[in-house]
Amino acid sequence: MAADQDGPDADVATGLDMLLTDGALGPLRRMLPAAAGLRWAASLAARPVTLTRRGVGLGVELAKIGAGVSEVGPHPKDKRYTDPAWTDNPLLRRLVQAHIAAGGTATDLVEDAELDWADHERVQFAVGNIVDALAPSNTLLNPLAWKAARDTRGASVVRGVRRLVNDLSTAPRVPSMVEPDAFTVGTDVAATPGAVVLRTPVFELIQYLPQTDRVREVPLLVVPPTINKYYVADLAPGRSIVENLVRAGQQVFLMSWRNPTAEHAGWNLDTYGRAILEAMDACETITRRPRTALMAFCSGGMITSMLLGHLAATGAQERVASVTFAVTVLDQEKAGTTGALLDPETARAAVAASQRQGYLDGRTLAEVFAWLRPNDLIWSYWVNNYLTGRAPKAFDILFWNADTTRMTAGLHRDFIDIAMSNALVTPGAATMLGTPVDLSKVDRDTYVIAGIADHLCAWQSCYRTTQLLGGTSRFVLSTSGHIASMVNPPGNPKASFRVATDTPADAEAWLAAADTEKGSWWPDHAAWLAARSGPECDAPAELGGRGMPAIVPAPGDYILET
Secondary structure (H helix, E strand, C coil): CCCCCCCCCCCCCCCHHHHHHHHHHCCHHHHCCHHHHHHHHHHHHCCHHHHHHHHHHHHHHHHHHHHCCCCCCCCCCCHHHCCCHHHHCHHHHHHHHHHHHHHHHHHHHHHHCCCCHHHHHHHHHHHHHHHHHCCHHHCCCCHHHHHHHHHCCCHHHHHHHHHHHHHHHCCCCCCCCCCCCCCCECCCECCCCEEEEEECCCEEEEEECCCCCEEECCCEEEECCCCCCHHHCCCCCCCCHHHHHHHCCCCEEEEEECCCCHHHCCCCHHHHHHHHHHHHHHHHHHHCCCCEEEEEECHHHHHHHHHHHHHHHCCCHHHEEEEEEECCCCCCCCCCCHHHHCCHHHHHHHHHHHHHHCEECHHHHHHHHHHHCHHHHHHHHHHHHHHCCCCCCCCHHHHHHHCCCCEEHHHHHHHHHHHHHCHHHCCCCCEECCEECCHHHCCCCEEEEEECCCCCCCHHHHHCHHHHCCCCEEEEEECCCCCCCCCCCCCCCCCEEEECCCCCCCHHHHHHHCEEEECCCHHHHHHHHHCCCCCEEECCCCCEECCEECCEECCCCHHHCC
16 A cells, blocks of 8 residues: 555556556556557557547647647646746747647547557556656756756755665665655654554554543454555554544554565465454453454455455354444456456466565555656656755655555465455455355445545445445545545544445445535544444553553554564
């Protein structure tokens, strides 16, 4: 999982498993869609009238641009061209117009070719990246670069070159989005008080210190993603959902996954599913309650759903009080571009690559992710870091995003296998701990949260979770993207979410019936969770207990492993 920012590309959704595939094979694979590109060219060659019409149309528009009478211009929200010089300077204005006109024609030609869905996604991505890369704002003609050089008497140029060399010398080879010392783990981020009460070779279990005199009897176990570190759920004071839930009277536990190395290559879905069971055992032991509520994020949600299928099959799902899925896709059918780009040959190559190394390198994942939204995550920092020689702003989400982890080869293989067969939608097609998984047998109440601008997990794909599970679901759609939809504390005047009473089969039908609520969804979720977490009891006097003492203070040791 990776960070997001609202921007022009915010409506582009990709798939988690496509990210995992490119993480093994590299982002260049998608930028050179060889076979799809040839089919695109062949399709256009068979449409000479269309090709001619597009060429003539572009030529006419370029003539208007040269004469200064073209009405082509950037979108009002396009941050690349906010400097007045782009409009006032005749040369710069014409360069921008020509780029927009040419890019629009290239995009139109992708649509004109009437490719099948998979080829369309491949070619569209490649063309979009080329158009974005050729933007005049990415060149030394950018007026921001002139001003910075003038104001610093050339020092910005030296700093920019130095930053460029440093970024290209180590992975991920993309512009730095945050300085490595911008935050301190345990102080500025992952700072909610607590202690590690269980450590296994796979994870540490953190119990958070209650901040109310009375707490709900049923504990909440947070299952973070297996990509990046856990503190997306405990980002920063005032921006931490863990902190928010603790202050709402929940007894909160959280799993901190170990950062695996090549020696852990064999860890697979069963390994991580068993780890969640061990964490549930510990929660029940410490709180002396027979049930646990679960809250799972992204890839952690996929593992959790499979464990729920196992518990349902073994008659043990009564151990689960409720489940929250945050930005989790279980139905992979056309989940963004996953289906288009994850063919059997590519999947085998991706799995083989991670098996050779023993893991999937998180730094490569960060590079792949950045190229999913190049204007926001590549070229804006290219301008800031290199053309103007400035340090990127300190932003906690981007710091978390850069704090990468590895994924074991076994888990990577299993995720790819599930995506290839879309196994979770077919009863018995996947197994967990030796038990066939049938999500329709899971009858727990679920709270499903998605982001309408999510570029990794399309909200419609997240919505389909409500149809796969057998229990009652409450679906909430945040106005934000992948990470911003989760890091959504109360108090933001721009925040809102949509919610409806029912969850019909069609996502668009749900959207049409949904009401818009102002503010964060966190209070709505806290109230929903409290109603399913039993009565209140006195807060525990100390962390741990019943043979499970506190080991080290939060955030623990595993989070500090690099």
